[in-house]
Amino acid sequence: MNTGIMNTRPTTVGVTGASGFLGRALAAELQRRGHTVRPISLRGPLAPDALEGCTAIVHLAGEPVAQRWTPEVRAKIESSRVQGTRALVDAMRRPRPQVLVSASAIGYYGTRGDDPLTESHPAANDFLGRTSQQWEAEAVKAEGLGVRVARIRIGMVLGHGGALEKMLPPFKLGLGGPIGGGQQWMSWIHIDDLVAMILWLLFESTVRGVFNAVAPYPVRNVDFTKALGEALHRPAFMPVPAFAVKLLFGEMSEVVLGSQRVLPDAAVRNGFTFQYPEIHGALAHVLG
Numbered sequence: 001m002n003t004g005i006m007n008t009r010p011t012t013v014g015v016t017g018a019s020g021f022l023g024r025a026l027a028a029e030l031q032r033r034g035h036t037v038r039p040i041s042l043r044g045p046l047a048p049d050a051l052e053g054c055t056a057i058v059h060l061a062g063e064p065v066a067q068r069w070t071p072e073v074r075a076k077i078e079s080s081r082v083q084g085t086r087a088l089v090d091a092m093r094r095p096r097p098q099v100l101v102s103a104s105a106i107g108y109y110g111t112r113g114d115d116p117l118t119e120s121h122p123a124a125n126d127f128l129g130r131t132s133q134q135w136e137a138e139a140v141k142a143e144g145l146g147v148r149v150a151r152i153r154i155g156m157v158l159g160h161g162g163a164l165e166k167m168l169p170p171f172k173l174g175l176g177g178p179i180g181g182g183q184q185w186m187s188w189i190h191i192d193d194l195v196a197m198i199l200w201l202l203f204e205s206t207v208r209g210v211f212n213a214v215a216p217y218p219v220r221n222v223d224f225t226k227a228l229g230e231a232l233h234r235p236a237f238m239p240v241p242a243f244a245v246k247l248l249f250g251e252m253s254e255v256v257l258g259s260q261r262v263l264p265d266a267a268v269r270n271g272f273t274f275q276y277p278e279i280h281g282a283l284a285h286v287l288g
Helices: 021-032 071-093 127-145 162-172 191-203 221-232 242-257 265-269 279-287
Strands: 012-016 036-040 056-059 099-105 148-154 156-158 188-190 209-213
Touching (some): 012 021, 021 191, 056 191, 071 099, 099 191, 156 162, 156 279, 162 221, 188 191, 191 209
Parallel strands (some): 012 056, 099 148
């Protein structure tokens, strides 16, 4: 964990999605630092006192994207983010927290080939791009209430859970390998760096706006799979053809096969430092 982050007085932080992969890691680190974590559920109407005493809010809740996109799933992905964020911001009118850190995703950009993507690039005109844009727009409304808002566009998170955990079984058997052509860019972040970035955004009062929550060195899929095989001491030469991914995941296969070379320009410019900037060190730490 990045230990160079601010020393702050204990406070109460409300967290949506606190039971998820990222939420659990964030809550544990907040508590380790002496803060109180209040889980906030958006599954039903928020109680009038749901945010009482919270000086900061971290909004992570949302229907998982990594599943086949049936019409029902698409509706849940959109409503859990857009309507969920709207309800959360409405609840901030009284009492009002000082800061909101609201999750988004690099799906905002769509697939862009080899183009380096910074926070200034526009949203893609596809399902995830439009959904992410609406999601962020709801979060930004909190600024009208006097709340400092930071939005984080999160890449693939490497840790004990999430996408990496789903990849491990075939790789452990020596059956892993590049997906599709393997030339698509993958933008990732170690979970410790992601938690550290959220803490930095929470407690560094001068930072606001949008931040790409990705490591500074994205990698092509073929290089990621090679690094993963090396970390597990297993071969990683069994390619997964694109048609098989499309057959398995349908429209969601765009997320797996798409290329996103996303850079953390705003975080670096504002002084954030990464503990795990390159893929070999990150995977060695997670899997070691």
